[in-house]
Amino acid sequence: MRIDFNCDLGEGCGDDAAIIPLVTSASIACGAHAGDEATMRATLRLCREHGVAAGAHPGYADRANFGRVELPLPPAEIERMVAAQIATLAAIAASEGMRLAHVKPHGALYNVAARDRVVADAIAAAVARFDPRLILFGLSGSQLTAAGEAAGLRVAHEVFAERRYEAQGTLTPRSRDDAVIHGLDEAIAQVRGFVREQAVTARTGERLALRADTLCLHGDRADAAQFARAIRDALHVDGVDILPVGAIA
Template sequence: MSLHVDLNCDLGESFGAYRIGQDDMVMKWITSANIACGYHAGDHNVIRKTVEKAVKNNVAVGAHPGFLDLQGFGRRMIQVTPEEVFNLVVYQIGAISSFATIYGTRIRHVKPHGALYTMAAKDRALAAAIADAVYQIDKRMILFGLANSELVKEGRKRGLSVAEEVFADRTYQSDGTLTPRTAPNALIHDVDTSIRRVIRMVKEKKVEAADGMDVAIQADTVCVHGDGAQAAVFVEKLAQELTNQYIQIRAAGDPS
C-alpha cells in the first residue's frame, strides 16, 4: 500500500487592517485549509476570501474554531464548561459553513485551535463536547486532533472519521504531547530538520521527543504553519520532499 498524507495549514487569520500569514503562497502546496472562524482570528470578509481561495486551489475547506480571544490569539487557557465548548464550536462551524455553501462546497473537517486544541487533547469532557458538536452538525466531517489524544479517541467513539495530526515545526514530549510554546525548545526553526522529522513520522510512525526517546505516532495529516517568515518556502520544500519519498499528498478522506 502506498503511503499518503494530508498537508493542512491554519489560514484566514488576518483581521480588519491586520495582515497575518502567507495564505496565497501556502495555499498552492497544501491539501486542507483550517479557516479561522472569527473568534481567535479572522473576520467575515477574511473568511469569505479564504474560502474562495481554497475552492479555487482545490483545497479542502475546514473550520478552525477557537476561544473568543483575539488579544491572546486563542492561545490562552480559559476555564470553560463542556456545554460552552459545544456551543462555541457549533457557532463557529456555522460561520464557515455558510460561506462554503456560497462557493458550492462544504466543510470537510474541523480542527480546534490553540488552547482549545491543547485542552481537548487531555480533557476527555471537552474532547467529547467538540466531537458531539461535529457529529450533530454533519457526521461526514473529519475531526482533526493531536495524534493519540483524547480528542481523537472521543471522535472515534462517536463513529466520526478522524485524522491524527502531527506538527512539522513543534517538538514533542515523551508522552506524545507537544512541548508548551512557553518552553525555549518548543519550536523547530531549521527547515531541513523539520522535513526529516515529518518524513520519519509518516514512514516510520515515530518521532524523537525532547528527551531523546522515540514516541510512536500516527501521521494522517501534517500541520504546517503559514505565518512564519519561511512559511511558503518551507511548505514548498516539504511538499517536494514528500513527493521525492514517494509519499502521496492528498486531503484527509480523499480516496487514493
C-alpha cells in the same frame, strides 16, 4: 506512502495565497481567535481555486492572546462555541458553492481537548450534531481523536512538521524557547520520520510511535510558504502521495 498536508489559515498573519497551492487541506479561522467574514470568504475562494479541502478552525474567542491561552469554560459552552463557529464558516462556504470537509480546534482549545476527555467530548458532540460527515482533526493518539471515534466521526490523527514533542506524545508547550522547530532541515527530517516510520523523536530523546494521517504546518510563521514548498518537495522526492484526508481510503 500517503499523507494529507494541512495548514491553519485565514488568520490574517500569513501569506495564504502562497501557501494554499502547496497544501491539500486548510483549517480556516472562524472569527473567534482570528479572522472575519472577509478573510473566511477569501480563504475559501483560494481553496476552491486550488482544489484544497476546507475545514473549520474554531478556537477560544480571545483575540488578544490569539486563542493560545486556556479559558475555563464549561463543556456546554465549549460545545455551543464550537458549533457556532462551524456554522458561521459553513454558511459562507455554502454561499460560495462549497462544503466543509473537516474541523480542527485551534491553539489552547486543541491542546486542552488532547488531554481532557470532557472537553474533547464536547467538541466531538458539536461536530457530530452539525454534520457527522465532517472529519475531526486531533493530536495523534489523543483524547480528541478517541472522543471523535466514540461519537461516530471519522478522525484524522495529526502530527506537526515544526513543533517539538514531549515524551508522552504531547506538543512541547510554547512557553519553552525550544517548542518550535526553526530549521528547515530539522523539520523535514521530522516529517520523514512521521511518514516513513510513523514515529517522532521527543525533545528529551525518546522515540515515540505516532499515527500520521495529516501533517500540519502553522501558517502564522513568517517563512510558512518556504517551509510548505520545501516539505512538499521532500515528500515528492520520497514518493509520498499528498492527498486530502477525505481522498485517503
